[in-house]
Amino acid sequence: MGYNLSMFNYDVIVVGAGHAGCEAAVSAARLGQKVLLTTLNIENIALMPCNPAIGGPAKSCLVREVDALGGVMGVVTDATYIQMKMLNRSKGPAVRALRAQSDKKEYMRFMRHLIESEPNISLKQCMITELLVQDEKAVGVVDELGLEYRANAVILTTGTSLNGRIWIGLQSIEAGRLGEAPAVGLSESLSKHGLTVKKLKTGTPARVDSRTIDYSKMLIQPGDKELNFFSFLPNRPIREQVPCYLTRTNEKTHEVIRKNLDKSPMYTGLIHGKGPRYCPSIEDKIVRFAQNPSHHIFIEPEGKDTYEVYVQGFSTSLPAMAQIEMLHTLEGLENVHVIKPAYAVEYDYVPALQLSHTLMTKKIKGLFCAGQINGTSGYEEAAAQGLIAGINASLYNDKKEMITLSRKSSYIGTLIDDLVTKDIDEPYRMLTSRSEYRLILRQDNADMRLSDIGHKVGLISDLRYQMFKTKKAAIEKEIERLRNTKVSPNEEVLKVLSKYNEGLDAGKKLAELIKRPALNYEILKELDKETKELDLSREIYEQVEIELKYDGYLRRQQEQIDIADKLEKIKIPEDIDYRAIAQISTETKDKLEKVRPQTLAQAARIGGVKPADISVLMVILETRRVPRSKSVI
Ligand SMILES: Cc1cc2nc3c(=O)[nH]c(=O)nc-3n(C[C@H](O)[C@H](O)[C@H](O)COP(=O)(O)OP(=O)(O)OC[C@H]3O[C@@H](n4cnc5c(N)ncnc54)[C@H](O)[C@@H]3O)c2cc1C
Missing domain, CATH: 1.10.10.1800 (tRNA uridine 5-carboxymethylaminomethyl modification enzyme MnmG/GidA)
Structure with a gap:
């Protein structure tokens, strides 16, 4: 008797159950798709491999926008927080930012329960090693055991796992995250299908034992009395809160770091991928901001039922012994016991210039990428992209028009536009300064901006x-x-x-x-x-x-938006031949060719494209003398 192969057939396959993968799977499932959600380790669904916190400047907007569109990150955060704090409360509403300390384990349990409650999601622990492509369309994936899973749409959300290599000082091991195997095979499969794959790097601080900290030497950082929540849904739970603490680096810390720089994989050139400029390691801070006598270090609990605490601001890739020495120079941490060392991780990503605003790759139809694989860093950035990929994979399958969010509508729109327009070669983190419309794009009005879309798509009841x-x-x-x-x-x-x-x-x-x-x-x-x-x-x-x-x-x-809208409305034909435009430089042609912008406004946002180039394009488009190429990407 033949085997029933329909058990390997799905509508959408999501590779990775991190923050992007969970949003992608839940949104696609709720939109009626039969979803396979695969992950390397089923115990690590929605793991926060770095800080146990959601939100903060600009990121809180992303979470609220995800919620307004019908995503789940806000709901899960509200259900599992151990501290809520409104940052910049005394400043203007455009920079106010909600930040939650999450109970890491509870967050994962809650998300897993939510996923397992979706009848349309099948969860599977396996390593996907190959992408299946037919006629330039994604048709499925293969796992390390050779099992084939078929679907019309595949969403890759592999985080830091692809060919991941962890560094602690000059020692390195193959791993996507500490304690988790790297994902091998898939990067090579993507390259084979013509996608460019490059390397980036990120890092995380040590985790230490709370019982070995002297909190009396630190400044207490309590949560808010008047609570705010991420989700716009009513009746959020009031939970008991726990405090964080503040300490500082000092000259002794800096000295230990300087003494050990020659053992840093970053400074000795062993790591090639670029790290996040806005989340630098402590050695980066000491070198780049040598004039600063001290840096803030926050001590953040990882949960209520654990003594493990996170040393925020102390990310490093220096050797384990140097890390202990450095930590012992901090006030309150003189006798601290290190549970897990800090480390840096280098991993493969797929530069997002290869995607359109829908997050579908330009080369392979039905293949979507979301999260860290697109060169971003951060849980909220990942969740936002996962949600859009999940929605669009569903619309693609249903042969409906996919959604794209504009820069004026949201930080999500800004994030995706930046990713697909700018040649990003360092982990991209959302900042309020990335939006030219930040007075309008506030966390408090995300529902006003996006509920219509969430409802139209079908994720808002x-x-x-x-x-x-x-x-x-x-x-x-x-x-x-x-x-x-x-x-x-x-x-x-x-x-x-x-x-x-x-x-x-x-x-x-x-x-x-x-x-x-x-x-x-x-x-x-x-x-x-x-x-x-x-x-x-x-x-x-x-x-x-x-x-x-x-x-x-x-x-x-x-x-300002109305003025920008005029350029936004000028569409550039898909088959325009930039090479045939004599009035623009070769450098500009290369840039336009690489991005292939959809509108004049997007062309203007490409780094290095000058206002004079835009004027030339405008004239060409207005006079309808557009040189056409035979092949379109
Ligand atoms: C060491 C470290 C430090 C970090 N530091 C920061 C920081 O300072 N600031 C910050 O904002 N963010 C930081 N991050 C990033 C943050 O963790 C990620 O941005 C976020 O988790 C990305 O979400 P994601 O869904 O894209 O990927 P992840 O949350 O990493 O999830 C990836 C998922 O894909 C699965 N997977 C991968 N490959 C395969 C495969 N082939 N087959 C099946 N499943 C697969 C994994 O098992 C996992 O479930 C750090 C991450 C790490 C690991």
Whole structure:
């Protein structure tokens, strides 16, 4: 009797169950796809191999955007946090950032449970060693035991595993993460199919035993009393929080580091891949910022049921003995016991210039890449891409138009546009400075920006969408009311205002008053009975306050967007022959050829393409004298 081969047939195969893979698998499954989710070690689903934290500047926006589109990272973080903190609380809303310390094990358990609860996902521990391609289309994968799995769409989310090599001082072992085998074979298979594969590097600090730390010498960093959450869903759990601690490096630490630099694989040239500029190792910080007498080091718990703690800011690839010596120079860590050493890892990635904005490769239809494999670094960046890849693999299978997010809509759109447009040769991390629209792209309004798309795609339920629309209507109504409600300078009003060192000469609309730096919505409640009686929830009145307070800035940003939109609307034909355009330099032609931008705006964002080149392209496109090439990538 023949074997039933349908058990090897799926709609979507996701290679990797890290932060990108989990989002990709869950979104595709919820969109009706039969999904195979493969991973090297089933005990490590959604592992955080680096810091036990989600969110922070710009990254919190990514998590909220993932949530608004119907992804799961926000929900899992809210369910498993051990500390919540709003960073930059006293600064403007564009840079406020929610950050959670996660219980690492609970996060993994929760995500695994969520995945196992999806009837459309089959989970499998195996190493995928080969990609199957027919007629330039992905058709499946093969594992190390030679089993073939077929699907119309394949999503690669292999993290740091591809040909991973870990370095601790001058010693190295083949591994994707400490304690996990590297993924071999797949990189070579991708190269064989014509994809370029390159190397990058990242690193992580040591984990130490909490019982050997003297916390009395450090500054305590408690969580927030007034809680905020990542998901826009209601009823998030209130959990007991645990503190983090702050210590600092000192001259002794720096001396130990300098003394050991000749044993660093980075400084001796053994590691070739570039590391993350915005998350440098401690030896990098000492060398690059030699003028700084000390650097902050945060001590972060890895969970509630473990003594393992993470030494944030102390990532290094120096030898194990030097690491111990360095740690012992820190105040409070003089006698610390190291549980796991810090290490650097070098791994293969697939430069994302080979992808389109849908995250599908240009060369192989049905093949999507998401997460660290695209040259990014970070859980949130990975989750954001995983979600988009999962959605688009589903739409591709259903022969529907795939989604692409614009830079003006989201940090996710910005991230993907940067990846597919800029020649990225170091791990890419999301920063607020990467967005030209950061006043509009805030963590607080991610649902306003993306719920429509999440609902249209099918990941936001009708009920949730209705809740969102009710919230949106309430915000709009309140803004309108404040624009139309005037207060007069009567005795009562002046008395309230004087408490905040404010005065009033003539009647003023509440919408105008709230613009004053010293005033906020809470104070309007003291000035106006109706505002008090309305008793709006914090999530509604915060939006009202931001929209009114920063009205002028937001309008100006909108004008910028409108100008950029004009270039964004000028499409470049897919078969344009850049080589045949005489007025642009060979260097520019090479760059345009490599990226093959879809719009004039995207062309303008390519590093090294000058405004004069864009003018030439604009003239050519407007006069419709576009030189066409025979072959299109
Ligand atoms: C040592 C280290 C240090 C880091 N430092 C930082 C940092 O400082 N800051 C930061 O923001 N981020 C850091 N990261 C990165 C962060 O962990 C990743 O960006 C994030 O986890 C990437 O998510 P991902 O889903 O792309 O990959 P991962 O979370 O790594 O998941 C990859 C998944 O793919 C599976 N897999 C791989 N190959 C195969 C295969 N062939 N077959 C089957 N399954 C496969 C793995 O088992 C795993 O489940 C670090 C990571 C490491 C390992």
